[in-house]
Amino acid sequence: MKTTLAHISAPLGNLPALGLFGGIAFYLLATSRYVCIRGGLGRGRPIAAAVSLGLLPPDGGGAWPCRAGIVAAVCVSLIAYEFIQHREERPGSGAAAGRSPWKRRSAPEQAAEAAVLEEGDELEIQPKQPTAKGSTDMFIGDVWLDVVARGEEPSRMRVSVVRFSPGSRNAWHAHAVGQTLHVTEGRGRVQARGGDIVEIRPGDTIYTPPGEWHWHGAASDHFMTHIAMWEAPADGPESEWGAHVTDAEYLGGNVR
Secondary structure, three states, X not given: OOOOHHHHHHHHOOHHHHHHHHHHHHHHXXXXXXXXXXXXXXXXXXXXXXXXXXXXXXXXOOOHHHHHHHHHHHHHHHHHHHHHHOHHHOOOOHHHXXXXXXXXXXXXXXXXXXXXXXXXXXXXXXOOOOOEXXXXXXXXXXXXXXXXXXXXXXXXXXXXXXXXXXXXEEOOEEEOOOEEEEEEEEOEEEEEOOOOEEEEXXXXXXXXXXXXXXXXXXXXXXXXEEEEEEEOOOOOOOEEEOOOOOHHHHHOOOEO
8 A cells, every 4th residue: 555645644634623623612611611600601702712713724724733733722822711700700719809819900999999998997886885774754663775776966866675574664755756666575555645555566566656645565464675766856855754654544444
């Protein structure tokens, strides 16, 4: 059998095509399996790579080692690009830092981060105030109060947690800007002037409008805790206090 240079070069002419499709397949595999790209295969770059590589000259357009080298170089470059761009999305990578260590932050991003840090510096944990016993001028029975928030201008919000022992209640009173109560535990009672006594339970939220006279406290056989929320007016007193709720008022009347 006679072997000529043509017989040898003919099979070798297929190597660039094999290298082309093998390189593309390797690129697709690498970007889809080993680089965790959210939303699919690299946002269409594999397709762009295939089109670009398909534009290489066909057999005869140059020496096959040169063309195979170009194919390999392009594929390796694209794989490296994908890896760098999406490195932060891989498990155990620099994602915990919130940004890729390979990517330089722009000036607006740096300014925004500095602004957040400056705003964050203003946050603080408020010192917890000691629990206070309810004044006998305002309460009958044992009552304890924990101040949660007392806003400073422009906020005028007031929030307190109030714990009533069985049978205890506050005196008749009204709030200049109204009040909201939210019961967290136990069982209690609330009444507006001229209305029925209403039994309240955990999860109940009660709103009293501005200037409405009312009282609230625990049931006779249960503790009761509620969160009291109200606002102070721009001028004048926050609340107006009246007489104590008598036993006849507390135990009598319709309860619903």
